[in-house]
Amino acid sequence: METAATYPYAANRKTKVQVENLTKCYGDLLVLDKINFEIYQGELLCIVGPTGCGKTTFLNCLSQFIPMTEGSILVDGVPASPEIHNIAFVFQEVSAIPWLTVEDNIRFGLRIKRLPEAEIELRTERMLDLVGLRKYRTYYPQQLSASMEQRVVIARNFAINPDLLLMDEPYGQLDVKLRYYLEDELIRIWKELGSTVAFITHNIEEAIYLAERILILSPKPSTIKEEVIVDLPRPRQYDDPEFVRLREYVTERIKWW
Amino acid sequence: MIGRLGKRLMPAALTTGSLLAFVAFWQVVSLYTNPDFLPSPGRVWDEAVRLFHTPVGGKDILAHVGFSLRRVLTAYLWATVLGLPLGLCMGWNRTCEKIVSPIFELLRPIPPIAWIPIAILWLGVAEGSKVFICFVGSFVILVLNSYTGMRYVDPLLIDAARSFGASRRQQFFNVAVPACLPSIFAGLQNALSMAWMCVLAAELVGAREGVGFIIIQGMDLNRPPMILVGMILIGIVGSLLAASLRWAERALCPWRRELV
Numbered sequence: 167m168e169t170a171a172t173y174p175y176a177a178n179r180k181t182k183v184q185v186e187n188l189t190k191c192y193g194d195l196l197v198l199d200k201i202n203f204e205i206y207q208g209e210l211l212c213i214v215g216p217t218g219c220g221k222t223t224f225l226n227c228l229s230q231f232i233p234m235t236e237g238s239i240l241v242d243g244v245p246a247s248p249e250i251h252n253i254a255f256v257f258q259e260v261s262a263i264p265w266l267t268v269e270d271n272i273r274f275g276l277r278i279k280r281l282p283e284a285e286i287e288l289r290t291e292r293m294l295d296l297v298g299l300r301k302y303r304t305y306y307p308q309q310l311s312a313s314m315e316q317r318v319v320i321a322r323n324f325a326i327n328p329d330l331l332l333m334d335e336p337y338g339q340l341d342v343k344l345r346y347y348l349e350d351e352l353i354r355i356w357k358e359l360g361s362t363v364a365f366i367t368h369n370i371e372e373a374i375y376l377a378e379r380i381l382i383l384s385p386k387p388s389t390i391k392e393e394v395i396v397d398l399p400r401p402r403q404y405d406d407p408e409f410v411r412l413r414e415y416v417t418e419r420i421k422w423w
Numbered sequence: 424m425i426g427r428l429g430k431r432l433m434p435a436a437l438t439t440g441s442l443l444a445f446v447a448f449w450q451v452v453s454l455y456t457n458p459d460f461l462p463s464p465g466r467v468w469d470e471a472v473r474l475f476h477t478p479v480g481g482k483d484i485l486a487h488v489g490f491s492l493r494r495v496l497t498a499y500l501w502a503t504v505l506g507l508p509l510g511l512c513m514g515w516n517r518t519c520e521k522i523v524s525p526i527f528e529l530l531r532p533i534p535p536i537a538w539i540p541i542a543i544l545w546l547g548v549a550e551g552s553k554v555f556i557c558f559v560g561s562f563v564i565l566v567l568n569s570y571t572g573m574r575y576v577d578p579l580l581i582d583a584a585r586s587f588g589a590s591r592r593q594q595f596f597n598v599a600v601p602a603c604l605p606s607i608f609a610g611l612q613n614a615l616s617m618a619w620m621c622v623l624a625a626e627l628v629g630a631r632e633g634v635g636f637i638i639i640q641g642m643d644l645n646r647p648p649m650i651l652v653g654m655i656l657i658g659i660v661g662s663l664l665a666a667s668l669r670w671a672e673r674a675l676c677p678w679r680r681e682l683v
Contacts (some may be wrong), residue, residue: 248588255586261579265678275587306678
């Protein structure tokens with residue numbers, strides 16, 4: 167896009183994921199229209215857009231659940247592929263495996279990837295500490311609350327050290343208080359592990375609270391309408407005038423009427 | 424303290440109470456009816472004790488139960504070995520479903536008892552035909568349960584595995600199969616009950632041993648208490664079989680313990 171001089175945000179950052187001309191049609195319906203952007207190593211990126219703008223399609227293409235019609239996704243300069251890369255996905259609905267205990271849920275992805283047993287144990291212990299679920303390690307998901315279940319899922323996804331962690335409104339179904347708590351937790355884990363996270367939400371406040379950078383999607387056919395860099399100190403305050411100004415700005419930009 | 428203890432004893436007390444009430448009701452009714460029509464619990468008990476000591480048809484009563492059980496378990500084992508994988512395959516693989524389900528839908532409504540004549544024709548009146556009837560009954564249930572279980576696996580869980588790059592094989596064995604364990608277990612239980620019901624039907628038609636034989640023998644000898652002993656034995660063995668499978672389910676599906 168722009169050079170480092172005019173675009174200081176990208177200075178000293180390494181491109182992790184490069185999306186070029188991402189296009190998706192369902193028959194005649196054009197959903198995603200030549201989307202271009204990059205995600206930098208260790209970045210916490212939020213993607214917001216009006217309802218029905220194809221956010222889910224967008225994520226499904228990124229995670230390669232569905233084939234894209236055109237375009238390419240490069241991770242570290244190589245076309246993204248499940249065999250080489252770790253692209254993790256936290257769904258909107260809680261996807262903890264009901265027959266596995268908390269610790270086995272965290273091991274689940276590591277076992278699928280056939281990591282050495284010693285490494286699996288090391289990472290599991292670390293994640294149990296990071297999400298503070300050590301006490302509940304032998305519990306089954308049914309014995310936990312929805313927010314704790316979602317934390318198990320988040321731990322399970324961070325455990326594989328993903329090249330890219332995609333999160334599809336993971337806190338959409340939780341009440342405000344728990345959401346604040348989990349957002350702080352997410353920031354903490356992200357800082358601690360230095361993971362690259364793309365977080366999709368329709369909640370603008372949430373996006374500004376979390377993101378280093380926000381991509382605003384336009385209504386269908388979606389393109390990237392604008393990029394907003396959120397350069398506020400953490401922990402961010404919802405009533406900070408700058409926070410409020412950004413929120414109003416993004417809200418204004420997201421409107422399509 | 425008394426409250427908590429009471430809560431724990433309550434279910435057991437209710438169970439015993441309802442059984443006792445049933446026997447008492449039976450006793451009362453039998454007082455006012457012809458004993459050849461409905462023998463009293465006492466007479467049935469005496470008959471049971473007698474049967475434990477005197478062989479019927481050359482074998483004692485436990486041997487008869489053993490004969491029936493052996494038929495049931497042989498058939499059940501075959502039905503499980505063949506039916507479970509078939510049902511899981513049908514639920515997992517569209518091609519497999521398309522090939523098998525038309526035939527299966529056609530054979531499914533035929534009750535196991537309707538197979539008796541042809542089974543005797545094919546396999547004779549000996550063990551083969553009886554085992555076959557039980558097999559048909561439990562096989563259909565096992566296929567259906569594992570098939571529907573597989574169809575209703577939460578796609579989200581499969582997607583979660585896919586997002587970790589799980590192969591089709593891993594998706595099947597690490598996610599789909601454990602996810603349908605509860606319905607597989609429901610199938611295993613129903614299939615066992617069905618096999619147990621079928622063995623009696625098969626034995627009623629022609630057998631020289633088995634629990635069904637005791638009932639027929641009681642009818643032929645005009646001994647109503649003997650018929651009832653046979654029936655009660657069927658009930659007891661049937662519920663013990665079901666209980667043992669429930670116990671196995673609790674041991675194998677610990678995450679469902681809270682729900683059951």
